[in-house]
Every structure is written in C-alpha cells, then in structure tokens.
Amino acid sequence: QVQLMESGGGSVQAGGSLRLSCAASGYAYTVNCMGWFRQAPGKEREGVAAIYRDGVRLYYDDSVKGRFTISQDNTKNTVYLQMNSLKPEDSAMYYCAADPARSYYSCTTGGSFDYWGQGTQVTVSS
DSSP: OEEEEEEOOEEEHHHHHHHEEEEEEEEEGGOOEEEEEOOOOSSSSSEEEEETSSSOOOOTTTTTTTTTEEETTTTTTTTEEEEEOOOOOOOOOEEEEEEETTTGGGGOOOOOSSSSOOOOEEEEEE
16 A cells, blocks of 8 residues: 655745645555646546656656656655646646556556545646
C-alpha cells in the first residue's frame, strides 16, 4: 500500500504561482511513476504531469507545458508541482497518484494509477 497526501493548494490571482506537494508513505520506495491530475467541477479529470522515479523522465500535458514543473525529492518521498503563470482555467482540485509498476516510457498521465491522494484545491481568480 502507498499513501499519498497533497498540500499547498490555495487561492491566487491570475499570473501568480503555487507549489503543490505530494508526500508518499507506506511502500513509497516501490513506486515507479508519480502523476499529478486535476478535476474542475462538472469536468472530467485530466492529467497534468508525471515523473519517473529517476527524476529524469518527465511528462507534461499540453495545457501546462512551459508553466508547470514537476520534480521530486526522493529523500523525502515527496513530489512537487510548481505552477507558474496560473490562469483561471487552472482552477481545480489537484490530485497526485502513484503507479508502482509503470515502466519508464509509459510514465505519462495516461492509463490508470493505483493509488490516489485526497486532493488539494487550487483557485485562480481573474
């Protein structure tokens, strides 16, 4: 089992920044791929970014490329999502997820992830 807990959400104005954190516990050392997702009210959940355990393989969905950065601190079993140049359309509940068995080149936001956090709310006002 892997437990995930997100933090760092909040309310900002358009153009601002936030950094989300996802702390993993349990068998976190077994996780190959971590991802960030978001879901706005009335919309389907969408992928944001993913990172492989080596910290080199990174994946971003088109909507956030150039604005968001995913990173990790393996000593803390924590994955981060730095969000810059935020837009009102970035407002959503943000979730992190873990897939222990995903292979290197499959570490994207596609497919299913095994473990999910409870989410942290991000609200961007215009």
